[in-house]
Amino acid sequence: MSTVDPPDLALWPTLRNLFPLWWEQRRMVALGLACALVFTGLSLLIPVLIQRTIDRAIDGGEKRLLLPTLAAILVVAALRFAFNFARRYATARVGIAVEARLREKLYDAYLTYPRAFYDRHATGEVISRATNDIYPVRYFIGWGVVQALQSVMMLVGAAIVLTSVNARLALYAALAMPPIAVLTYVFAHKVFPISRAVQARKGHLTEASDEAVVGIEMVQAFGREDDVRARFGTRAEAVRAETMRQAGVESRFLPGLIFLPLLGIAAVLYFGGREAIAGTLTIGQFTLFITLLLQLVWPLEALGWIINLGQRATAAASRGFAWLDGIEPLAERPDPAALPDGPLAVRMEGVRFRYGTGSEVLSGVDLEIEPGEIVAVCGATGAGKTSLLNLVPRFYDPSAGRVLLGGVDSRDLALAGLRRSVALVTQKAVLFSVPLRDNLLAARPDADWEEVLAACEAAGVAAFVDGLPDGYDTLIGERGVNLSGGQRQRVALARALIAGARVIVLDDPMSAVDTETERHLVANLRSAVAGRTVLIAGQRLSTVLVADRALVLRDGRIVESGLPQDLIRAGGAFAELFGDEALAA
Ligand SMILES: Nc1ncnc2c1ncn2[C@@H]1O[C@H](COP(=O)(O)OP(=O)(O)OP(=O)(O)O)[C@@H](O)[C@H]1O
Ligand SMILES: [Mg+2]
Numbered sequence: 001m002s003t004v005d006p007p008d009l010a011l012w013p014t015l016r017n018l019f020p021l022w023w024e025q026r027r028m029v030a031l032g033l034a035c036a037l038v039f040t041g042l043s044l045l046i047p048v049l050i051q052r053t054i055d056r057a058i059d060g061g062e063k064r065l066l067l068p069t070l071a072a073i074l075v076v077a078a079l080r081f082a083f084n085f086a087r088r089y090a091t092a093r094v095g096i097a098v099e100a101r102l103r104e105k106l107y108d109a110y111l112t113y114p115r116a117f118y119d120r121h122a123t124g125e126v127i128s129r130a131t132n133d134i135y136p137v138r139y140f141i142g143w144g145v146v147q148a149l150q151s152v153m154m155l156v157g158a159a160i161v162l163t164s165v166n167a168r169l170a171l172y173a174a175l176a177m178p179p180i181a182v183l184t185y186v187f188a189h190k191v192f193p194i195s196r197a198v199q200a201r202k203g204h205l206t207e208a209s210d211e212a213v214v215g216i217e218m219v220q221a222f223g224r225e226d227d228v229r230a231r232f233g234t235r236a237e238a239v240r241a242e243t244m245r246q247a248g249v250e251s252r253f254l255p256g257l258i259f260l261p262l263l264g265i266a267a268v269l270y271f272g273g274r275e276a277i278a279g280t281l282t283i284g285q286f287t288l289f290i291t292l293l294l295q296l297v298w299p300l301e302a303l304g305w306i307i308n309l310g311q312r313a314t315a316a317a318s319r320g321f322a323w324l325d326g327i328e329p330l331a332e333r334p335d336p337a338a339l340p341d342g343p344l345a346v347r348m349e350g351v352r353f354r355y356g357t358g359s360e361v362l363s364g365v366d367l368e369i370e371p372g373e374i375v376a377v378c379g380a381t382g383a384g385k386t387s388l389l390n391l392v393p394r395f396y397d398p399s400a401g402r403v404l405l406g407g408v409d410s411r412d413l414a415l416a417g418l419r420r421s422v423a424l425v426t427q428k429a430v431l432f433s434v435p436l437r438d439n440l441l442a443a444r445p446d447a448d449w450e451e452v453l454a455a456c457e458a459a460g461v462a463a464f465v466d467g468l469p470d471g472y473d474t475l476i477g478e479r480g481v482n483l484s485g486g487q488r489q490r491v492a493l494a495r496a497l498i499a500g501a502r503v504i505v506l507d508d509p510m511s512a513v514d515t516e517t518e519r520h521l522v523a524n525l526r527s528a529v530a531g532r533t534v535l536i537a538g539q540r541l542s543t544v545l546v547a548d549r550a551l552v553l554r555d556g557r558i559v560e561s562g563l564p565q566d567l568i569r570a571g572g573a574f575a576e577l578f579g580d581e582a583l584a585a
Contacts, residue, residue, distance in 0.1 A: 004117040004356075006326025008196065014318040017325065021101050022141055025094040029146070032094065035087035036150040042080040044157045047291040049073050055284030087146065095142015099134055106130040106320055112329035115395045119355060124210025125203050129323065132206070133199065133316045140313030144306040151299035151306075158292045165285050172271045173293055176264035180257065180300060187253035188307045194249060195311040198242045199319060205235045250308060257304040261297045265290060330394065336414035339421060340406045343371030344502045344533055346392060350401035352556075353387055361387045362398070363556035371406075374526070374534040376544040376564070378577055379553035385537040386427055388553065389505045392535060393422040405503065423501035425509040427537075429485075429492035433477030436468065439491055443499035452498055458528035459494035460513070460521050461487075485512035493521070497528050504529055506536040510543050522546045541581040550574060 009017070022029065049072055057065040107130055118126070162170040212219055212228045219228050268289045275281035346369040353362040361384045369375050377385045390396055391403050394410045403410045410418055423443060431439050440452055440461075456462045464487055468474040474481050476491075483491065489512050496504055510518045518540070525546050538544045545564055552560040552573040560573050567574035 004114065004120045004327055006322045008315075008322045009318040009325065011192075011314055011318070013325070014314045014321055017321040018098075018137070018141070018314075018317055021098045022094070022145075024101065025097050028090050028094045028097070032087050032090035032146045033149060035083045035090060036146055037153060039080055039083045039087060040150060040153040040157050042076050042083065043154065043295060044161055044292070045076050046073060046080070047288050047295065048161065049076065050291060051282075051284035051288040053284075054287055055282045059283055087150075088143075091146045092142050094146075095138040095140075098141045099138035102134050102137060102317070102320060103130050105324060109324055109327070109329075113327055114330050115390070116356065117327055122207040122210060123214065124206040124208075127210070128203060128206040129320050132202070133319060136309060136312040136316050140306070140309045144309045144313070147302050148306045151303050154296065154299045158296055162289060162292060165288060166272075166275070166281060169268060169272050169275065169281070169289060172267040173264040173289065175267055176260045176262075179263075180260045183253060183256045183260065184304060184307060187249070187304060188311065190249050190253070191246065191308055192311045192315070194242065194246045195308075196315040196318070198239065198246055199312070199315045201235070201239045201242050203319070205232070205239050208232045208235045254301065254304050254308075257301045258297060261293065261300055264296075265293045268293060330397070330415060331411070332415050333412055336417070337408045337412040339408060339413065339417065342502075343531055344406040344421065345369060345371045345404075346503060346533055346535065347404040347407070348388075348391070348398075348401065349404070351388075351391065351398045351403060352400040353384075353391065353396065353398050355387075355396075360399075360556055362553075365401070365553075365556070365558055367551065367558060369533055369535065371533055372531050373549065374529065374536065374547045376547035376550040377535060377537045377553060378544055378550055378574060380577065381539070383553040384556060385553060386507055389507050389535055389537055392503065392505050393419055393424055421501050422503045422505060423496035423499035424504075425489070425492045425496045425506045427507040427511070429488040429512075431476050431483070431488055431491055434475070435470075435472070436465070436474050436476055436491065437472040439476055440472075440495050440498055442495055443501070447498050447500065452494075455494045455497035455528065458521075458524040459497060460490040460517055460524075461494045463517070463520075464490075486514070486517065489513060490517075490521075502532055504532050504534045506534065508537050508539060508543075511539060515542065518542055541578040544578065552577065 049069055053066065053069040053073075056062050057069065110126065110130070159170065159174070162173065208228075208231050212232065219225060268286075272281055272286050272289055276283060276286045346367075348365050348367040351362055351365040351367075352360060354360045365388065377388060379385050387396075391398055392405075392410075394403070394415065397411060405413065405418065405421065420443075432442060440456070441447055453462070456465065465471055468481060476483060489509055493506070493509050496506070510521055513521065519542065522542060522545065534547075536543065536547060541564070544550055547564065549562065550560075550564045550567055551558050552567075554573055560567055560570075562570070562574075564574070568578065569575075571579075
């Protein structure tokens, strides 16, 4: 049984996941590294040229050498500029590409995740893991990795140059290195858990802000602003406190990385100065030591930053990869069974169902729906109607028992095929932010327009489409026209009719329309769904009456089944639900 909330990955598994993405960019990485290598070589060359100038032209009096060496230094500096530019460009591209791929992978994965995943995670969290969370990855992969290697090249190069000039002095200069290594190690160790905590807190914050935005109507209507602000404030405070802790560690350790190299310079100043006075070291060589060591300050500091950045990046990536690695889409058989032709029967055998670890919602449902039959699923609110209907398109799998379509276990069918065969109107109609026409055609883009118009007539869309600014071409959704709840439901109903599916699942499809409209819809629905198997959940008798047969869910079981009229007369659970309405009618 796969989990929908796996823990963040540890460091190594994270890197193992990151590596292939980085490797995809190997050509750009190679270009960046080559540029870094040339850049390092040129950087080392400049102090050497300066040393030559001092020793031969200034100290040695060969005045004619001054201009040529100056020219050489200028050329080298210009080349270095060009290579630096190319390196930055190449590495930035790598970072951006890896970030984009990671986002793409997450988003692709999101599309396959089971509904249980979305029950467990807030929208804000899901979105931020694929967006904000992965920015550090871009900077680390893009800039950090190559810069770190360049720092190492610079260190090694400087060590080689200095040792070849004066090994003993080079050793003195290197005395600062062990403490730098210790400092870097301790820093990395301290900052890693904090980086993870910061990332997690940021996730919580996004979650809170998202809830407030999505639910803004209710927040304003019930005057919950203070409450929301307080919730947001608490989480923002947690982010602030954790980030401050991070900044504290950074400010204690990073300056050390600038300070310690200066100890090396001090050592050179003292010991090198003595040798220069004694004449065993030329002024040019002395200057070479000082300039090269000064040039090492930034690469060393950069290493500290990169370790920091690497911690943030891996902390962020570990969250995304945890999902990519740990969450399984609904299992599909490699050799799926095929559905029979013609109208499909729907069967449930001993179906039990619970959400996650919650209490049981369905506890043994047996149900047989003939091909082409219309069955109403009734029950008090919270009885499990929606849960039962959601098993048909396999949004969830039952915890026990089987759901069969056309005699085939739904788990043996290809998911795409199953979903094509089941059209759905959800309890809360969801439309896409595209023109009305495309919403209607969402499930079957090549549907015949005559058929679409007929479905719109039956579903009551035709009744209001003329009032829309652009008729069937009206843009729906946040940036277009916001349809009313009832209009939305009718579009969803028409869309399901147009889908051409052999099974239609209607979850309370008329809850938001007025009784007059409902009567019109009910009158048309039977002929519109002729030959198809229909499950319809309803809270109103007028909706339920469209069915051939009604079932009543109570305590997770079907307690009654029969013709609606008969059930009313029987005076059982069904009559309890709809009795008053029946009397009124
Ligand atoms: N995504 C979910 N995660 C956890 N529990 C859920 C989820 N959806 C529903 N439930 C719980 O399952 C039970 C049945 O809910 P369901 O939505 O199936 O009822 P319903 O009969 O459709 O109600 P209504 O008539 O109000 O639509 C309820 O107790 C509800 O709290
Ligand atoms: Mg429901």
